[in-house]
Amino acid sequence: MYWNKRKVLVTGGASFIGSHLVDLLVESGARVRVADDFSSGKRENLAAHVKAKSVEVLETDLLRTENCEKAVRGMQTVFHLAALHGGRGYVDLHQALCAQNFAMDGTVFKAAREGGVEKVVFASSGCVYPNYLQTDVSQELYLTESMVGPPYDADNLYGWAKLMSELTLRAYHQDFGMKSASLRFFTVYGRRGHENHAVIAMIAKAFVKMDPYPVWGTGEQIRNWTHVRDIVRGMALAGEKIEDGTAVNLGSMERIRVIECAREVLRYTKHKAEIRLEPDKPVGPLNRVADNAMARRLLGWEPQVKFMDGLHDTIDWYFSAKDRAAVKKVLQEKLTER
Known part of the structure; x- marks a missing residue:
């Protein structure tokens, strides 16, 4: 199996989605390190793994360069989920905090490249899609990856930070050859x-x-609410199969x-x-619903x-x-x- 004995960092690994990804990776035989500041992540989500000594946990602030360097050291794959994030009320009402995500993402990406990490898999969002496309509930709209482009119109500063980080990872692949993938999550539950x-x-x-x-x-x-088990399965597949910074929707239709x-x-x-x-x-x-044809084609993934x-x-x-x-x-x- 691809993940067996592979050294993997999951940032935000004590969070809702992150902890489910940790479950899957441990089950697949990966050697997992979690970096989390526990501002919203919960220790109880990792308790069984900590007790079994199957996960290493670093309590750390990834806005600081030296902490990112320590977190990525010796890792082969980085799943970057850590973010200042919440639901609709949070991203609408906490713009300045959400803007810090771009700084965190850049710090993690730089440390990963300089630390010799083979691949970064980034948790992006449906919030990168243009607002102006999503205003008519009478339209049967399915958002395809190519719809993200000029004129950009991301959803709040949270969406802009995710968009800029996607573009950064793509540039890292083009300029430095660092393998990467971005997954656009749609309304996970x-x-x-x-x-x-x-x-x-x-x-x-x-x-x-x-x-x-x-x-x-x-x-x-x-x-298009999408179950967390489907989301983390898609992330693991992207970690195996995508290398060129391609951004892919993970969402039900x-x-x-x-x-x-x-x-x-x-x-x-x-x-x-x-x-x-x-x-x-x-x-x-x-009106926000993903088209998941690209995930089906590139990953063999569809919601179960x-x-x-x-x-x-x-x-x-x-x-x-x-x-x-x-x-x-x-x-x-x-x-x-x-």
């Missing part, structure tokens, strides 16, 4: 998710029995309206509540988890893992913070 992301937020509101039950926006916003998700959460949890639409809340682009199946599994996890009083106490803050 699943176990270990955070309440500042839409699916977990809707589940949490049902968990604490909010009535009326608030739904941000008109509910007509369209998304299921088109789901926010209101449809909300209604299913209420139905499945048996929470009878009046839905209250909140059009003044941050909603982001109205249907949205409703994944949603039910995520609800089951949340309801069994969380304490209602504790969630109720902090939920309003968690909707927009890390």
Whole structure:
């Protein structure tokens, strides 16, 4: 197997997505190091691996050059997921913090090249796509990778930082020959998710029995929620197969309206509540769905988890893992913070 005994760094490896990637890499026999500042990542996500001594953990700030140099030392592949990031409320309301991601990405990339890392796999985002393409919910739109180009119109400073880092990695391959790949994640959900992301937020509101039950926006916003297991499987495949800095969508092509998700959460949890639409809340682009043809062609990848199946599994996890009083106490803050 490709990953067996391969030395791999996962930045942000204690996070929601990062910890699932660590699970997959350890299972595949990789020698994994995690670099995380634990500002949003959770130690419990890595606890089993730490106990088994199958993962090395560095608690570190990757905005500092010397920390990046230490983190990449001796590594063959770097999966760079560390970021100042949250859901729609966070990226809309914390522009300056999200802008720091470009500085972090550049520092990690430079250290990787100078440290002799063979390949960098970067966690990019659907936020790189032009806002002006995503305004009409009546259009059956599927975003293809080639749609990212002049005139650029990324989604907030979070999206601009991701876009600039994609272009930086591509330049590193062209100028220095460093192997790389960028994966554009589309609206990831699943176990270990955070309440500042839409699916977990809707589940949490049902968990604490909010009535009326608030739904941000008109509910007509369209998304292609993609399960975290599918995302990390795509990342591992890109780590094996892409070398030239190509950016590839990782996203389902299921088109789901926010209101449809909300209604299913209420139905499945048996929470009878009046839905209250909140059009003044941050909603982001109205029509964001990936075309995943390139991932199918280059990686042999396509999503395996249907949205409703994944949603039910995520609800089951949340309801069994969380304490209602504790969630109720902090939920309003968690909707927009890390």
